[in-house]
């Protein structure tokens with residue numbers, strides 16, 4: 018059992034790790050901030066507002082030394098939530114071990130490293146698909162002998178469900194991803210080693226509120242994995258064929274309204290992955306009751322840890338063999354999921370495999386999420402406290418001064434910016450330049466393994482941003498498909514039809530169709546909300562410009578002007594709204610764009626008030642789940658600004 | 667900020683003030699009668715008469731099936747043109763949903779551009795509900811932008827009518843195909859498709875299939891007696907290739923053609939299209955049919971802009 022932690026700077030995170038280790042925790046789980054995850058230094062323009070926000074900022078080996086100070090690396094099991102820059106962070110970790118005299122053969126842990134799900138859901142990618150897959154294959158080939166206890170990759174279906182995947186899609190897309198990774202790795206290791214490579218692949222799975230189906234999903238994945246191992250890769254050793262997985266339970270379904278109900282949801286979701294022994298998770302992470310409000314405080318995390326402990330120590334859950342064995346109902350459900358997943362995997366295969374099918378899969382996820390969101394809006398999918406049983410007593414949980422969430426000190430960013438500049442000025446620049454030049458050479462030559470020169474650069478004192486910049490230069494910048502353009506039109510309903518008429522009326526009065534820019538400033542990868550808003554705006558009859566995630570305020574402003582939009586909608590969930598929204602407003606003013614701005618995402622009430630004072634016209638949060646209604650609001654806003662009648666409501 | 671006078675916007679474009687472009691486009695897209703009137707004022711300022719000749723910009727059409735790689739190619743082409751010191755305006759036309767009338771304008775996301783560089787303008791426009799074809803505002807926008815930008819590119823999905831429209835509008839039409847799509851080859855051979863000015867095969871990085879596609883297209887062109895039509899293979903993803911050759915081929919085409927004649931033809935066909943959309947087929951019959959209308963247009967002063975020509979047709983048809 019461990020809690021996912023890392024925040025602000027390396028020093029504070031280190032103190033936290035040590036405290037947890039003293040309390041008996043056995044592993045480290047490192048969360049990095051978004052700049053580190055996407056390969057930007059703290060002083061890069063895109064890093065603004067994000068340094069140390071959702072994890073620790075690690076810009077070079079010095080930061081890594083501080084982070085791991087006094088921690089016995091030879092005995093630690095360290096899990097790092099890192100993907101695009103995984104090769105680099107592993108190199109920094111290895112360098113610290115090396116400089117502390119710890120043999121790399123002893124290092125144990127996992128780098129998440131599943132890049133396909135970054136394109137599909139999580140958003141912290143840096144390079145195009147082809148080169149990204151090569152980096153992964155390089156790491157697999159390198160670690161299998163050099164760092165033999167390291168799990169170089171953890172295939173994630175978790176993030177797919179969080180982006181709207183159905184159980185069938187979750188199974189099919191994650192297993193297709195695993196196949197793509199194995200296919201790439203097979204070209205880089207010899208035949209005898211390959212079964213071990215297969216055996217090192219582990220999974221990170223989701224468990225949603227429909228916990229019986231979710232349990233069946235895990236049994237289905239387990240069976241399919243074995244089948245793939247045997248049939249596609251000819252693996253025979255039983256140990257290597259086991260489906261090994263960890264779980265984080267569903268967070269997408271956790272609500273802002275009546276947030277205390279989330280605890281009950283979390284318990285039920287945890288049952289899905291623990292009830293049957295044959296498909297039981299090896300590790301579980303649980304979100305907190307205040308998931309949809311902001312970052313959890315230590316007490317909130319403790320409450321979630323207690324859920325696991327009660328399940329493990331008070332209940333009789335762990336005393337029985339598999340309680341579903343022989344159940345016809347479960348068997349039938351498993352069979353149905355397997356069949357569905359096989360069909361969907363065949364479609365991915367037809368596209369040429371998971372790498373080629375990223376666009377297809379993304380569109381499918383946006384559509385599934387659209388269906389889910391609409392069912393909630395229409396009350397077909399019941400969410401207690403949100404669309405049914407909504408009246409509530411005032412909650413004592415949210416009455417503290419902190420509003421019930423953790424906030425990160427913005428000072429951290431300033432300190433990190435200064436620190437990285439100091440680091441650059443104090444190191445041996447010639448050594449860094451030489452190492453980076455060798456890195457570029459290796460990147461250009463596909464037959465070489467990137468890990469060697471990456472380690473050299475780490476030792477020489479290069480920064481995260483420098484390492485990534487070299488690879489961006491060679492591999493090119495990449496923007497993942499957004500999935501929205503090809504997403505099918507929403508099925509009609511009365512409210513949508515009425516909305517469309519209003520859009521038509523206002524558009525006619527304006528002389529051209531209402532045009533909206535949906536923008537995602539900064540490094541925040543949470544795209545679900547923006548995607549659903551974009552698709553609905555189109556289905557309501559608007560012209561929609563959506564360029565995907567990771568835009569600078571300057572780019573948003575330029576786009577708003579060049580495209581001549583009537584309204585700008587910004588979406589931020591990562592907590593950087595206080596820095597970024599004013600920056601966008603400023604950029605818009607500077608560009609001479611006089612358009613109303615609306616904002617959505619995880620915005621605490623006090624911040625919403627402040628944003629309105631700064632000139633934001635409307636603020637929406639997860640409790641505003643009726644997207645058609647939000648659209649109506651936006652139409653009114655545009656009509657009002659242009660002095661035209663929006664017509665009957 | 668009150669909207670600027672239409673004539674002022676037109677004048678600014680004529681003086682190559684690119685910052686007037688977004689507002690000019692807002693106006694051109696405005697379909698209200700008042701908006702149309704002001705658009706005419708604006709366009710008059712950038713007409714050949716006002717400019718004292720044809721607009722200097724090079725109008726390039728980039729058309730081809732969805733997914734062929736047009737937007738990604740544009741990303742590379744824009745960079746190439748910028749490195750040659752040229753300013754670039756892109757009009758990216760996306761299909762609209764038939765049911766809702768709305769659209770998701772996705773091309774822009776694929777075209778890398780530095781927001782601080784005012785030498786690049788990208789404008790996404792919805793095709794509107796008209797089946798295929800370029801909406802009138804797109805043609806007007808291209809004409810207006812050609813006064814202020816060196817390169818004006820129209821990206822459209824090449825199906826049916828829009829291909830013809832692009833051909834009518836642009837100085838140079840590049841048809842973009844990806845390797846392995848035999849359709850274009852078949853269409854060319856069967857004469858369903860006009861031979862474009864430049865043929866582009868994308869995704870050259872895919873290797874053999876791309877080379878084969880290029881060979882097949884070149885031999886099809888030879889058998890059609892069009893061996894001088896360039897077929898360029900490009901790779902738009904880094905490391906890019908063939909982009910400079912394509913830029914050269916596009917330049918060379920413009921050198922080859924009689925530009926004033928092509929522009930004149932374009933204006934006359936545009937006027938005819940606008941007239942028909944506005945007044946219907948019956949009005950065309952009142953003029954004695956398409957042929958007669960074309961003859962009538964051919965007799966007019968070459969410096970007349972599209973709005974004047976359209977008005978002239980309406981007057982002759984007894985409409986006002």
Ligand code: B12
Pocket residue numbers: 048049051071072098137138139140141175176179180268269270271272307308309310311312313390535540541542543544545546547549550585586587588589590591592593615616617618619637638639640641642643644647
């Ligand atoms: C799903 C999810 C994810 C998915 C995202 C998938 C995707 N492609 O979007 C995944 C699993 C990838 C993910 C990853 C992470 N997440 Co997350 N995630 C969530 C979660 C559970 C739900 C968000 C969501 O999609 N809701 C559904 C959509 C439809 O709702 P919405 O975006 O809120 O939009 C609604 C309104 O807000 C509004 N709206 C939103 N945008 C806009 C825009 C306009 C124009 C308008 C009009 C309206 C509007 O309208 C929508 C309709 O209701 C939230 C918590 C929660 N329950 O809200 C955490 C949460 C946002 N995540 C969080 C964190 C920390 C992370 C990670 C950093 C964790 C980590 N270290 O790895 C990563 C970061 C990834 C990245 N690149 O940024 C934090 C952010 C903390 C903070 N604000 O301080 C949250 C709040 C959870 C928490 N309490 O810790 N996450």
Ligand SMILES: Nc1nc2c(ncn2[C@@H]2O[C@H](COP(=O)(O)OP(=O)(O)O)[C@@H](O)[C@H]2O)c(=O)[nH]1
Pocket residue numbers: 376730731732733734735736737738739773776868869870871872900901902903
């Ligand atoms: N391999 C490869 N893929 C490309 C190339 N150009 C475009 N693509 C891919 O083809 C797909 C469609 O590209 P896009 O530019 O949107 O096509 P459009 O619909 O014609 O504008 C995208 O996934 C691109 O990444 C290329 O040169 N090589």
Ligand SMILES: [Mg+2]
Pocket residue numbers: 736737738773821
């Ligand atoms: Mg395109």
